[in-house]
Amino acid sequence: MIVICNFLLSRSLTPAEQVAALARAVRLDPGRVDVRHADSDQTDRDWDAPVLCTYHPVRGDVVQSLEVQLQSAALAPGAPADEAALAAEFARGAGVAVLYPDDRIDPETYWLTAPDLAREAPRTGVAPAVRARLVASDDDPPTYTVDAVETPVAAFPQAQVGPLAEILRAEPVPTPVAAAVAAAVGPDGGPAAVSLHIWERLGRRMAAGWQPGGRYLPELYAEALAARDLFDAQVARCAPAERTALLNAVTELDELFRTHTVDDGGAALRAAGVRAGASPWWRRAPAQPPWPSGG
Template identity: 35%
Template sequence: MTYNFLTIDRLPPALIANALAACLHVASSEVDVADADGNQDERNWDAQVLCDYSDAGGHVSQSLDIYIQDSVRHRPSEADLALAFSAATNTVTLYPAEEQIPSAYWLATPERLVTRVRLLPSDDETVSYSIDAAEAHIPQLPEVRTIQLPEIIREHPVPVPTASAFTSAVSSLAQPGGGAVTPRLPAELESAVDRARAYLSEWERLTRRMASGWQPTGRYPADMYHAALLSRDHLNQLASDLPEPIVGLLREALDQLDSEFRKLTQNDNGQEIAKVTGSSQFDLLKRDWWWRRRPIELPW
């Protein structure tokens, strides 16, 4: 099992070894720590825990690659080990997030604060890292700005079964052709259906994120919420343009999602949406009903 950590402080090998021993419940003699670019001849390759460290620059001073043998019984998650290691060394530790975004990292502090950060590496021969932003204030790095990180939310997978069912139902509206039954639509109509699927997926992702308590971070940018409301506007227009029976399938899907949206929001006559979008509340009162509702649990 391997762990990849970055630390904002440069830690002496003895401190790293003692901290890993305590965190992984092994003897200090069973932890081998060495400079990745140094002499490897005298290493204890049979140690239960092997750790290579390298120097870095910028907000990050050190990179740690940790490998534990199968014989180590205590095998914490990367998140749990990072928290324990931060406390044991009194430093800030970063580790990669699950999303396939190079800049997506978690950060743990000795005080057990855990937050998401955007980490940007340089193109220099010796890599220098910049913590561009974090979702919570980091006492050890007061200069780092605190903002929501929308790329985390955009990359987080959200199932859209209602939109998928709509797409499947439209595909099943087959037309005879060439002796076979194949799902074919005129090009213009197919383009409208594709737009309906995309807007419906966006509307469904919003409702499912609300229902989940705004996973994965508990936050949601107001501009993304605004974009979802615009998607609902587009769906309303498409519902008046599409022919039957496609429009019936779309309205059926919308009825399901709109019902869920109503359960998760409350009517405030557009006051909150006007505030976060810079719109006029008076103008919102003239728009469709979804513009006049705010999430019961505000995520911004």
């Protein structure tokens, strides 16, 4: 089986450095690693090599792109045989930060691994790979900027540090109450059922201590409060039977929200730069704030 890995590097490596780092990562002799510039003559490549690497320069916070093909059956026992494992080994061996795609979430969201993350992982429990947002300019060729990272990484000191909204939105959160209502009312629940789902996601996150990372963004908290405000108008437009089911469900979820929040008059949200709505929900802040006091 051929495994294809796409890496973006924080500094440029010579072909010899690429060969050495890849060979060390997959535990093979350097002679079994074929590295070539994308614009060079490809006719005399060793296409049967267990590791093929094609590279070209890029611009910005990342400066080199590598496409690595692994013949997994030809690798040494215990060698990394997928993109994440190879990226971690390569980053550690080459002393370079490596980004690789996370296409399941968002085109701009990447995984990032770096030597300092690997060193800190045993001491702090920080994962050896974290999410990062990579933004491409409209130029041709584009310039790449590492806009945000979940955890500080030495290679990208200008990046904003904190949880990424797109990752938090995509994180699966059980919503049994909203799911049961949606199954009962079907499409007649309409927008009210959607708002109920958003409201329950927030309550369940708080109840679980903001797992998995213990962090959240004030703007996403505010989105859930806005959904709760919309629910009242949306449910009023539903048929009586659906309205009853939705109102019973929201009563349960309102209590879940109150259990894990405190009435601070909206101070926490104002400190986080959030413009509050008029309903009483906006007066309440998480009992365990998942963001710094300044937002």
